[in-house]
Amino acid sequence: MGALYEKLRQDIRFVEGLTACLNCGTCTAICPAAEFYNYQPRKLVDILQTRDDEKIEELLKSDTIWYCGECMSCVTRCPRNNAPGLLITALRSLSQEMGYFVESEKGRQQLAIKRTVGHWILEYGYCLYPSQITPENHPEQGPVWEWEFQNIEKVMDRLGANYKKAGPGVLRAIPQEDLDEIKKIFDETGATSRFEKIESFSKQKAEEMGMQLDDSLQNDYIRHIYTAVNKNHTTET
């Protein structure tokens, strides 16, 4: 049993998520990710139960662990109480702790998520915030959202929201002392440390790839990881 497997065993979600897989493939049959990507949760669980560190390291550096959508359909259906979706959460955590995530195209995207959702949680107290959901980055939101985005304060007002204002209600301004508490929780429980690791490993990788990366969202590396799609992720059918 190797060091990486031991690290995985320290994550309660890994312990709870892996009993003994009989390779029936039920998880793969119902997995939305398996339908779209070259991905089989059955194979992933099978690799993990070999406890082979070389194979696990390969997995942690691969696109494979980033294909899952964490819908947890596999958890409901597994006849042996395995939870591939939970194993994915443990693998992704370790991949970021070790800095392996930057070795795959899908893994590198973590920096874009950290600089958007991660930033919004600390800045606004929400995982999403309307002024940040730009029609440019979200063309799929369509013309109604584009209209709403252009009139956001009036639309929110019309619908009874309390956008950016004090007191309770939809999209209220979260008081600064509460945002400070979130930051302290992040410092205390490892989120700040993870954010720092995502930043520092990404900066090293950007340098290695010869791409510009500053602290904003407008740079070559962020644009690249936010949009790049190679042809190996999916199988033509």
Add this chain to the structure above:
Amino acid sequence: MKIEGKRLIWNDYQKEIAEDNYFYVRSCVRQNFFPGAEKTFLRYMKEMGKDVFENPSHTTCSGIGYHSDIVPFETAMTMVARQFALMTEAGYRNFVTSCITSFGLYSETLETWHHFPEIEEKIRGHLKNATGREFVKPENLAHASDVTFKLRKEISEAGKYRLVNHVTGAPIRVVEHIGCHYSRMFPSKGVGGAEYPYVLVGMIEEWGGEVIDYPERRHCCGFGFRQYLVKANRGYSISASKKKFDSMKPYKPELILTNCPGCPMFLDRWQYAISEMEGTTYGEGGQGIPVVTYEELAGLILGYDPWDLGLQVHQVPVEPLLDKIGIPYDPEKKFLDKDGNSMGQPKSPTHLKFY
């Protein structure tokens, strides 16, 4: 739908839902995309004489960050603990959440603490160190759709409209879509379990509609967290929704009803995107299939003005549904601001019929 077998399953998944005195926490996605839905929930709860309290200091639970894996589990559990502390400080014991991702995270956290009390102690320590707060765990954890399900008969009795075509008398044909994190991980936490959840079916039946069973009924809408958040991955997201639309289309649904805040956004927006990409529309005569939340549907049944509910911010127009039920609306007021002034109006899509 053959429901005899399902009724037996539903009997195994009866969930206790508190009667009154709820501590309410909001949803990031719903606040951004369906702000009128939360307003509507609080409106009918008040009209039914229920006590629902909101503390403005509550924040995101960090669930989207957790499930896109930038937020560690210990952080997410401590964020949950902070919400419980706010509930405790306000003197409440019944916790109700607007968000399904949150509901899943609260359930996951409480289950983890139940099986591993040492983790609960660790998180209590984290919360105390970071904020000085302490908490009592909720006596009752519910999603706002559970509470609405519990009130479905009262809503029906107070209602002005039924889910029935007012011309033909035929029941409106409804697809129900349950958010994945409602009960997939913990079937006992959801009304009706994971394979045949009853929470929305109960509302549809009570309000006069017909539930459609179709092959991909339980398929995810395709949010997939990172699979939507990053532009490069959105092919995953739209493909999952398309699979559902293609599967439900032969059954001619007239409405999609959802309980998760994200699902209605995706099932609404991806119909637009598919129409732009392929020219395909899934409703009758170039229309889409209207998608509404349970709060919006309850509001329609109760006779609230559709534009007060926020149905104008849906990309797929809801007017065909309103016309069928016979709900009056003023098209001239659809895009007006609070004071009755014009805010302009959205551009029309290329293929999807717009009103």
